[in-house]
Amino acid sequence: MRKPPSIAPARGRLAVLVPGLGAVATTLIAGVEAVRRGLAKPIGSLTQMGTVRLGKRTDRRAPLIRELVPLAALDDVRFGAWDVFPDDAYESACHAHVLEHDLLEQLRTPLSAIRPMPAVFSPEYVKRLDGPNVKKGRTKLDLGEQLREDIRRFLRDQECDRAVMVWCASTETFLERSAVHGELARLEKAMAANDPAVTPSMIYAWAALKEGVPFANGAPNLTVDVPALQQLAKKQGVAIAGKDFKTGQTLMKTVLAPMLKARMLGLAGWFSTNILGNRDGEVLDDPGSFKTKEVSKLSALEHILQPDLYPDLYGKFDHKVQIHYYRPRGDNKEGWDAIDIVGWLGYPMQIKVNFLCRDSILAAPVALDIALFLDLAQRAGMSGIQEWMSFYFKSPMVAEGLYPEHDLFIQLTKLKNTLRHLAGEELITHLGLDYYEK
Numbered sequence: 187m188r189k190p191p192s193i194a195p196a197r198g199r200l201a202v203l204v205p206g207l208g209a210v211a212t213t214l215i216a217g218v219e220a221v222r223r224g225l226a227k228p229i230g231s232l233t234q235m236g237t238v239r240l241g242k243r244t245d246r247r248a249p250l251i252r253e254l255v256p257l258a259a260l261d262d263v264r265f266g267a268w269d270v271f272p273d274d275a276y277e278s279a280c281h282a283h284v285l286e287h288d289l290l291e292q293l294r295t296p297l298s299a300i301r302p303m304p305a306v307f308s309p310e311y312v313k314r315l316d317g318p319n320v321k322k323g324r325t326k327l328d329l330g331e332q333l334r335e336d337i338r339r340f341l342r343d344q345e346c347d348r349a350v351m352v353w354c355a356s357t358e359t360f361l362e363r364s365a366v367h368g369e370l371a372r373l374e375k376a377m378a379a380n381d382p383a384v385t386p387s388m389i390y391a392w393a394a395l396k397e398g399v400p401f402a403n404g405a406p407n408l409t410v411d412v413p414a415l416q417q418l419a420k421k422q423g424v425a426i427a428g429k430d431f432k433t434g435q436t437l438m439k440t441v442l443a444p445m446l447k448a449r450m451l452g453l454a455g456w457f458s459t460n461i462l463g464n465r466d467g468e469v470l471d472d473p474g475s476f477k478t479k480e481v482s483k484l485s486a487l488e489h490i491l492q493p494d495l496y497p498d499l500y501g502k503f504d505h506k507v508q509i510h511y512y513r514p515r516g517d518n519k520e521g522w523d524a525i526d527i528v529g530w531l532g533y534p535m536q537i538k539v540n541f542l543c544r545d546s547i548l549a550a551p552v553a554l555d556i557a558l559f560l561d562l563a564q565r566a567g568m569s570g571i572q573e574w575m576s577f578y579f580k581s582p583m584v585a586e587g588l589y590p591e592h593d594l595f596i597q598l599t600k601l602k603n604t605l606r607h608l609a610g611e612e613l614i615t616h617l618g619l620d621y622y623e624k
């Protein structure tokens with residue numbers, strides 16, 4: 187067994203810093219405030235409600251995750267944010283129309299106290315958005331330095347011992363990796379030269395890593411998924427994770443597709459469409475931002491079904507993904523999947539999924555778990571890409587040369603085995619022959 191690392195205790199306060207104080211971020215913050223006050227339960231959060239089985243099934247040991255490993259307590263979390271709009275967390279939560287007014291009224295005092303710091307933003311990268319609460323700076327490097335100062339000031343003012351940053355801001359326009367992203371020195375030179383290949387989200391990630399703050403990306407932007415920033419993470423000994431919260435339709439896809447493959451059922455096509463009426467939907471109505479999302483959503487099936495290993499089953503299938511901005515639905519996204527599958531002797535069958543979900547209600551517990559696990563990883567000395575957190579992402583980041591693991595239950599097994607490893611417990615292989623060897 188690999189020796190478990192020693193983990194620094196979760197002493198003092200943890201700052202959870204979020205670029206983007208929109209629907210997801212305010213639902214996260216209001217949710218944590220509500221749970222702290224005993225007004226609601228943290229449903230959907232593995233760190234708050236999940237358990238891990240230890241030892242043999244006959245041992246009946248299944249502690250809560252937060253008792254097995256030292257996670258920051260919700261009472262010790264302080265939220266800070268940046269946004270292009272100056273609305274505080276209460277105003278922004280009201281505008282997002284996710285949580286009921288009654289609940290928000292009870293949380294008005296703590297939410298009103300969270301006012302977003304001026305953002306690093308340019309409408310060039312998010313076409314459907316513009317706002318007044320934006321930093322000014324001569325260069326992107328200068329803007330990055332201003333973010334570093336924000337982080338230091340927040341930690342000082344809120345008397346926090348540690349911080350993590352989770353990107354909850356809008357999806358940026360599609361961008362491919364280029365030479366500028368290849369190594370840290372080039373990226374920093376490009377920041378000083380205001381190169382358009384350096385996006386606002388990269389500037390936040392750079393600032394966080396320079397300050398030794400772990401960074402996770404909840405959107406499908408390239409951001410920290412480039413060698414230059416991965417080098418910086420390694421150099422600074424900082425944990426990173428991403429990208430794109432896995433919530434509605436992709437969550438379903440990464441459960442159903444492994445089932446097809448497990449039973450060797452074929453696939454002729456998978457048609458996915460959604461209607462969504464929140465600000466995220468409006469931003470994704472721009473073709474550049476949608477392309478970023480589409481690439482992220484399309485990748486899961488190919489990786490799960492492995493067409494090269496199973497050409498007869500998955501060698502040729504159609505896969506379409508659409509998101510339509512439809513204002514009346516607000517945050518209550520509706521998704522449809524029409525799945526054409528193939529059975530014994532080539533006979534066709536169909537599966538239909540109609541998921542009436544709430545986007546931010548699904549995303550908030552995911553964002554909370556990511557923040558708490560990133561902080562755990564950092565205290566355990568785990569730097570660079572945290573692949574064990576793939577469970578939470580649509581496009582999991584992995585080391586160069588590896589393909590990402592998308593199957594939700596393989597991801598969960600990996601996550602729980604990582605927690606067992608961190609706690610110095612035996613990993614579980616599910617072999618189980620010893621139960622029958624008496």
Ligand SMILES: NC(=O)c1ccc[n+]([C@@H]2O[C@H](COP(=O)([O-])OP(=O)(O)OC[C@H]3O[C@@H](n4cnc5c(N)ncnc54)[C@H](O)[C@@H]3O)[C@@H](O)[C@H]2O)c1
Pocket residue numbers: 205206207208209210211268269270271282305306307308312315317353354355356357386387404405406430431432433434464465466469545546548549
């Ligand atoms: N809700 C989900 O289920 C889900 C799932 C996967 C990914 N996401 C992603 O999470 C992100 C947040 O989603 P949301 O529903 O809260 O969107 P939202 O539009 O309600 O909030 C995003 C906020 O980010 C702000 N913003 C944009 N660029 C910024 C910048 N450079 N700096 C600071 N603030 C900036 C916007 O003003 C807005 O208030 C989106 O990128 C979305 O695609 C959401």
